Amino acid sequence: MTAYSITEPSGRSKLVAGLLVTLYTIVTLLPLVWIISTGFKSGPDSISYPPKVLFEPSLEGYVNLFTTRTRVAAEEFQNLPPPETWYDEIVRDQGMVIAGPSRFGERFLNSVIIGFGSTFLSIFLGTLAAYAFSRFKVPLKDDLLFFILSTRMMPPIAVAIPIYLMYRELGLSDTHLGMILLYTAVNISLAVWLLKGFIDEIPREYEEAALIDGYTRFQAFRKVVLPQAATGIASTAIFCLIFAWNEYAFAVLLTSGTAQTAPPFIPTIIGVGGQDWPAVAAGATIFLLPVMIFTILLRKHLLRGITFGAVRK
Amino acid sequence: MPNPIDAAARATPDPLARRIRGLSDRTIAWLFVAPTIFLLLAINIFPLIWTVRLSFTNYRANRPNEEVEFVGLRNYIRILTDDGIWANMQTTAHFLFWTLFFQVLIGFTLAWLINRKFKGNDLLTTLIVLPMMLSPAVVGNFWTFLYQPQIGLVNYMVELLTGTPASSFSMLGPGGYAPWSIIIVDTWMWTPFVMLICLAGLRSIPDYIYEAAEIDRASKWRQFWTLTVPMVLPFLMLAVLFRGIENFKMFDMVVLLTGGGPGNETLLASIDLKREAFEKWRTGYSSAYAIILFVTVFGLASIYVKALNKVKER
Numbered sequence: 001m002t003a004y005s006i007t008e009p010s011g012r013s014k015l016v017a018g019l020l021v022t023l024y025t026i027v028t029l030l031p032l033v034w035i036i037s038t039g040f041k042s043g044p045d046s047i048s049y050p051p052k053v054l055f056e057p058s059l060e061g062y063v064n065l066f067t068t069r070t071r072v073a074a075e076e077f078q079n080l081p082p083p084e085t086w087y088d089e090i091v092r093d094q095g096m097v098i099a100g101p102s103r104f105g106e107r108f109l110n111s112v113i114i115g116f117g118s119t120f121l122s123i124f125l126g127t128l129a130a131y132a133f134s135r136f137k138v139p140l141k142d143d144l145l146f147f148i149l150s151t152r153m154m155p156p157i158a159v160a161i162p163i164y165l166m167y168r169e170l171g172l173s174d175t176h177l178g179m180i181l182l183y184t185a186v187n188i189s190l191a192v193w194l195l196k197g198f199i200d201e202i203p204r205e206y207e208e209a210a211l212i213d214g215y216t217r218f219q220a221f222r223k224v225v226l227p228q229a230a231t232g233i234a235s236t237a238i239f240c241l242i243f244a245w246n247e248y249a250f251a252v253l254l255t256s257g258t259a260q261t262a263p264p265f266i267p268t269i270i271g272v273g274g275q276d277w278p279a280v281a282a283g284a285t286i287f288l289l290p291v292m293i294f295t296i297l298l299r300k301h302l303l304r305g306i307t308f309g310a311v312r313k
Numbered sequence: 314m315p316n317p318i319d320a321a322a323r324a325t326p327d328p329l330a331r332r333i334r335g336l337s338d339r340t341i342a343w344l345f346v347a348p349t350i351f352l353l354l355a356i357n358i359f360p361l362i363w364t365v366r367l368s369f370t371n372y373r374a375n376r377p378n379e380e381v382e383f384v385g386l387r388n389y390i391r392i393l394t395d396d397g398i399w400a401n402m403q404t405t406a407h408f409l410f411w412t413l414f415f416q417v418l419i420g421f422t423l424a425w426l427i428n429r430k431f432k433g434n435d436l437l438t439t440l441i442v443l444p445m446m447l448s449p450a451v452v453g454n455f456w457t458f459l460y461q462p463q464i465g466l467v468n469y470m471v472e473l474l475t476g477t478p479a480s481s482f483s484m485l486g487p488g489g490y491a492p493w494s495i496i497i498v499d500t501w502m503w504t505p506f507v508m509l510i511c512l513a514g515l516r517s518i519p520d521y522i523y524e525a526a527e528i529d530r531a532s533k534w535r536q537f538w539t540l541t542v543p544m545v546l547p548f549l550m551l552a553v554l555f556r557g558i559e560n561f562k563m564f565d566m567v568v569l570l571t572g573g574g575p576g577n578e579t580l581l582a583s584i585d586l587k588r589e590a591f592e593k594w595r596t597g598y599s600s601a602y603a604i605i606l607f608v609t610v611f612g613l614a615s616i617y618v619k620a621l622n623k624v625k626e627r
Binding site: 014029030185189280 | 336338339341342343344345346348349350352353355356357358359360361363364367374419423426427429430431432433434437438439440441442443444445446447448449450451452454455456458459463464465466469479501504505506509510513548551555558561562564565569583586587590591596599600603604606607610611614
């Protein structure tokens with residue numbers, strides 16, 4: 001852009017635009033700020049009216065998230081030995097004692113296992129397929145690519161019925177493997193489309209040079225194309241991970257115990273008389289924070305990822 | 314100096330590569346594509362065909378030992394003549410229309426403002442985008458807290474701004490606000506999506522076009538309607554396509570916010586489908602329901618893509 005341009009917006013219009021967008025940003029971030037701050041509120045503070053903006057921070061929500069608690073009779077409560085740890089103390093302050101760990105840790109770990117497992121598999125299969133679609137003459141290429149994309153249009157519930165029946169037969173219900181395969185099948189369309197775009201951008205000449213140097217096609221793929229596509233593969237992987245991480249419909253229908261991920265679990269965190277909001281907020285914070293960080297890391301490739309590579313900027 | 318051991322290692326192809334060396338490009342192509350196709354056939358197409366087959370039966374998944382009868386088109390006829398299902402379709406259409414309307418309106422406006430390239434626009438764009446990347450289930454669940462009539466932030470804000478007492482209305486309860494509550498949350502989550510795509514559209518317009526218009530003394534208003542809007546339109550239509558398909562399938566966020574209630578006020582088709590399939594266990598019936606929904610979204614999307622391609626060609 002030249003120093004002086006007639007199309008450059010005026011200073012005043014920039015200022016107004018900046019103010020309006022800042023205002024929108026503040027409003028749109030408010031619910032997220034509220035989630036994070038509610039996680040650090042005590043039970044009474046979280047449900048006070050008017051809603052408290054300033055409050056004494058408490059780790060009650062986080063302690064409640066990771067523990068199960070029981071009430072004991074007042075007499076017995078008096079006779080208990082003094083609390084040993086800081087989290088014991090927080091629970092005592094609520095008039096209860098710790099009964100054991102909660103399931104949150106397990107559910108979070110399931111999210112990690114299923115998320116990373118399916119991401120790895122989607123990227124592995126997706127890179128191979130994308131390379132083939134990008135470089136070779138595959139018969140019915142366009143039809144196959146469209147077929148891969150169209151699997152994304154199905155409402156999850158539509159395929160959930162037979163998958164539920166199929167998994168019941170095969171013993172895959174409520175297993176990590178079952179969920180990994182399922183999420184891979186959902187993510188692979190995104191992986192193939194995005195990766196094909198990234199590989200298309202790598203000049204063919206690099207591989208041709210390698211082939212002339214005596215590399216086999218497979219070696220050229222591994223030693224020339226893969227390193228060149230590394231950024232694309234990494235950002236595709238993050239998109240797959242975020243999808244698997246956030247998925248709810250299949251998780252709630254097909255898992256109940258062993259393989260249940262965090263999204264169906266967090267809404268079931270209840271305390272005395274309804275949801276334990278500080279604990280829900282604490283769980284949500286722990287669960288959402290990695291995605292927020294990834295989003296900031298991904299910002300350059302965001303558009304591409306959310307449009308299946310249709311818009312590349 | 315190249316290390317001789319390294320060089321030797323590089324010269325000796327590993328066993329896998331040796332086996333693959335002799336393969337033609339065509340074989341490699343198939344070898345690379347086959348696993349993906351196989352996975353999709355096993356976990357997408359096979360289940361879909363199974364759904365079609367089930368849709369002609371009276372099968373119930375909770376009674377696997379009962380005899381299964383083929384009932385022909387009975388499930389389909391029942392669904393298409395059921396007033397309740399047409400009401401759910403209208404609820405879905407209402408949700409689709411207003412979410413798309415607000416997201417396009419706000420998303421485009423934001424993109425247009427951000428395109429003034431004021432200082433810090435990159436940072437704000439990144440912050441605005443955050444909600445759409447988060448788990449709709451977890452966030453949807455938290456919004457029920459924000460919508461609490463007694464203690465929630467939303468009602469408090471309304472009281473602060475308009476003076477309406479906070480506990481006099483309930484966004485998720487009876488009173489007709491619930492369909493708008495889900496529209497608000499969806500708009501909050503997905504406006505950034507439309508915004509990002511519009512922004513890409515706006516940035517794809519070269520400066521010289523505006524310079525030429527400026528020289529022709531076209532007014533800003535005229536430039537906006539004859540240059541900006543037509544050039545962003547294909548992008549905007551693409552955003553609408555994506556959001557349309559997603560919101561037609563909408564399940565997670567709404568199921569946690571309202572669960573379809575109060576009454577059936579927010580009973581979107583996919584939530585109703587889930588009830589039929591996994592609560593009432595009418596497997597055959599809900600399979601037919603699923604097929605009808607899939608055909609609808611696929612059909613609408615195909616017509617829309619044709620229109621989109623026409624706009625692109627212009």
